[in-house]
Amino acid sequence: MSVLSDPWEVFEVDFPKTRDAGEKLRFLLNYAVLAPSGHNTQPWLFKVRNGEVELYADRTRGLPIVDPEDRALVISCGAALFNLRVAVRHFGYAYEVQTIPDPDDPDLLARVRLGPEQEATEEEELLFEVLKERHSNRGPFGDRQVPGRLLSALQAAVWEEGAWLHLVQDEAAKHALAELIAEGDRIQLADKRFRRELASWVHPNRTKSRDGIPGYAFGDVMSLAGPFVIRTFDTGKGQAAKDRQLAEGSPVLAVLGTEGDTPADWLAAGQALARILLRARAEGVWGSFLNQPIEVSELRPRVRERVGEAGFLQLLLRMGYGQEVRPTPRRAIEEVLR
Ligand SMILES: Cc1cc2nc3c(=O)[nH]c(=O)nc-3n(C[C@H](O)[C@H](O)[C@H](O)COP(=O)(O)O)c2cc1C
Numbered sequence: 001m002s003v004l005s006d007p008w009e010v011f012e013v014d015f016p017k018t019r020d021a022g023e024k025l026r027f028l029l030n031y032a033v034l035a036p037s038g039h040n041t042q043p044w045l046f047k048v049r050n051g052e053v054e055l056y057a058d059r060t061r062g063l064p065i066v067d068p069e070d071r072a073l074v075i076s077c078g079a080a081l082f083n084l085r086v087a088v089r090h091f092g093y094a095y096e097v098q099t100i101p102d103p104d105d106p107d108l109l110a111r112v113r114l115g116p117e118q119e120a121t122e123e124e125e126l127l128f129e130v131l132k133e134r135h136s137n138r139g140p141f142g143d144r145q146v147p148g149r150l151l152s153a154l155q156a157a158v159w160e161e162g163a164w165l166h167l168v169q170d171e172a173a174k175h176a177l178a179e180l181i182a183e184g185d186r187i188q189l190a191d192k193r194f195r196r197e198l199a200s201w202v203h204p205n206r207t208k209s210r211d212g213i214p215g216y217a218f219g220d221v222m223s224l225a226g227p228f229v230i231r232t233f234d235t236g237k238g239q240a241a242k243d244r245q246l247a248e249g250s251p252v253l254a255v256l257g258t259e260g261d262t263p264a265d266w267l268a269a270g271q272a273l274a275r276i277l278l279r280a281r282a283e284g285v286w287g288s289f290l291n292q293p294i295e296v297s298e299l300r301p302r303v304r305e306r307v308g309e310a311g312f313l314q315l316l317l318r319m320g321y322g323q324e325v326r327p328t329p330r331r332a333i334e335e336v337l338r
Helices: 021-032 071-090 122-129 148-160 171-190 192-201 221-232 236-249 263-281 300-307
Strands: 044-049 052-057 093-099 108-117 164-168 252-258 286-289 312-320
Touching: 021 044, 021 052, 021 071, 021 108, 044 071, 052 071, 071 093, 071 108, 071 122, 071 263, 071 312, 093 263, 108 263, 122 263, 148 164, 148 252, 148 263, 164 171, 171 192, 171 236, 171 300, 192 221, 252 263, 252 300, 263 286, 263 312, 300 312
Parallel strands: none
Antiparallel strands: 044 052, 052 108, 093 108, 164 252, 252 312, 286 312
């Protein structure tokens, strides 16, 4: 039986510098798959051929209840695409990216080709340094404020990727969003189908699964309760109270949105997401998700009203300073190659 590689154990010294573009790209995929994904489904597949890599949506890993249109699925793939871009730049190449290149194949999300040798920028190096240090941090954040300079940089970065970022720091506005998050928890967790879907991706702490969320990543009772409790009981009230507190206690809430609501917009949102999570991480700031009021369609217009930007809401994040957390598993490259 061959032993599968662990993408977290990727080391720069192993970059196959003297090999062909295909081998280089295959190596760089180890960094791509460290990206965040909804329920850690890792809904991506790659095909390396003719010196380029194709990124495919793996819709067999979709979440039909929480993500019926595969919106979060494509966003997750966008995040992996951004990680790949950062890795390509760090190892000293330019890239050419075509997104949604084939209208007849909606699963083919992007083609990436290595360009000529070209030194990475300071920002690209900064992002590469923290690729292995970014994790979703579901713990509480302290009072320490996130510098305005960093927040402006995040907004500019998101804009460059073709999306927008609305920041909420005012206590009353955070409170209003926190209420909607809590309502989202109550609605989602009252739904048996939502609980069943979530439970199927939550694993006991000592899991050998290379996908899904190990209990420890929740950092609370959920880590002990495990999938059985999630599937069986409506824990909405408790979760709502907890998430309300997390949201109100975070120095910044951030809504990431796009002008349109097509797969191309979702892919852009995913790249913007990965970029700001890494950029924030590079300055010691953690990010985490509280998407519930965007996922629940009847709450979405109420979030929109509060945000007041034109376009479509994609993700709700909170940011701040917190305690270190552990990485979650990833599938080996051998498992995500088509
Ligand atoms: C599009 C998207 C939506 C997500 N939604 C949530 C969410 O609503 N709540 C949550 O706790 N985590 C959410 N996550 C975080 C994932 O659960 C997390 O990325 C995954 O478990 C892998 O863990 P990591 O981010 O620590 O690497 C989301 C991630 C993505 C990319």
